Amino acid sequence: LPRRSAAAPATAHAAAPGMAHATAPATAHAAVPAPSASVNEPVEGFWAGAPDGGVEIRGVVSGDDGRAVGHATLTLIDSRGHQLSRAVTLADGAYAIWTPGMGTYVLIASAAERDPQVATLVVGDQPVDFNLILTGSNKLAGVVRDLEGKPVPGAVVVLTDVRGEVVTTGTTDAEGSYSLSGVTSGGYTLAVSADSFRPAAVPVEVTGAGQTRQDVELRPGARIRGTVRVRDGGPLNDARVTLLDAAGNVVGTTTTGEDGAYAFADLTGGQYTLIATGYPPVADTVSINGRDDDDRDLWLVHSD
Structure with a gap:
């Protein structure tokens, strides 16, 4: 030429x-x-x-x-x-x-x-x-399994960068496989969550063009759930339920709904203490003159 x-x-x-x-x-x-x-x-x-x-x-x-x-x-x-x-x-x-x-x-x-x-x-x-x-169009792929090696379908996979910003997300298929494309080289955190399992997060380094593989193992998550009821058996709405671990540390706190139900998820095995309480007491000063009715409303709420 x-x-x-x-x-x-x-x-x-x-x-x-x-x-x-x-x-x-x-x-x-x-x-x-x-x-x-x-x-x-x-x-x-x-x-x-x-x-x-x-x-x-x-x-x-x-x-x-x-x-x-x-x-x-x-x-x-x-x-x-x-x-x-x-x-x-x-x-x-x-x-x-x-x-x-x-x-x-x-x-x-x-x-x-x-x-x-x-x-x-x-x-x-x-x-x-x-x-x-x-620039290389890298791909991050792998399989999410439980402790027995069985695939976990429907798990949510989230990739975040070093600043904590979400880069991309995905969901595992019926075989527990996931694939995230268009990932540039660098360090990331891969977070995986699924129903009935404890969430997991692992660091991953993506280098060069091609595919980086990262498998993730999820541990089963225990759950405590129940209903808070009053003496006659009816559900107690807006009751405060607190869960403590064996060392007395607060693991979580929740408030019951109209059905009186509560639940704590993503727990490890071990001994826990459940504490259910109604509203804390409220005090108010009232002066009565002895001649007229004196209306006074009291509001019971949970202090945050």
């Missing part, structure tokens, strides 16, 4: 609004692909190899780890969304693709197991050196 000198100054400039991984135009000493550095294909009768008046865009596609990304696909489209040419990078990540001439174009780069990138390029009459970085 015809080539312009790599040392020729590039008057065109490249802009990639919102694309943090699009690099600035490379300098003259940057790696420049050979004429065979990419495979150009004709599109709708237009030969993308070296059209008359065409300008070459060239560069290197690499990963966020700095390694070259081979077999990445580069697609060039115009401002109307029409495809103009296509190229594929070599093993060293080098590519070269031709434009019909000066103008504004959109370059799309994609590769397996990586997030695609899009850059807007303003091309003049000189070759444009433009490198791209494709």
Whole structure:
């Protein structure tokens, strides 16, 4: 393919609004692909190899780890969304693709197991050196099981970053499997919860492109439940129920509803103490003059 000198100054400039991984135009000493550095294909009768008046865009596609990304696909489209040419990078990540001439174009780069990138390029009459970085589209997957090794279906899986922000969520299938895609490299906390099990949280490190596996084991969660009743057997509404562990520490507190029911979940085995109380006493001062009725209402509430 015809080539312009790599040392020729590039008057065109490249802009990639919102694309943090699009690099600035490379300098003259940057790696420049050979004429065979990419495979150009004709599109709708237009030969993308070296059209008359065409300008070459060239560069290197690499990963966020700095390694070259081979077999990445580069697609060039115009401002109307029409495809103009296509190229594929070599093993060293080098590519070269031709434009019909000066103008504004959109370059799309994609590769397996990586997030695609899009850059807007303003091309003049000189070759444009433009490198791209494709971050790995990592996947976190695994199986949630109980202590007997049986899968736990319907478990909720939540992935949070180091700041505690939720990154993504999922649910295990009938086989207890989960899969969270689009996870970037870094450290996370994986939290899993399911009915009748104690919630679990494990640290996980996602590295490189591909799939990171993290299985999780859930322990069964004991539950205490019952009904608070008055002497005649009827349910007691708004009673305060407190659960203490063997050391006298408060494990939880709840208030009964109209049916008098209470429940404590996610408990470990051991000895506990249940304390049920009505309303705490209320005192008020009343002055009686001995001649008229003196109405005075009293309100019983739980102090928070």
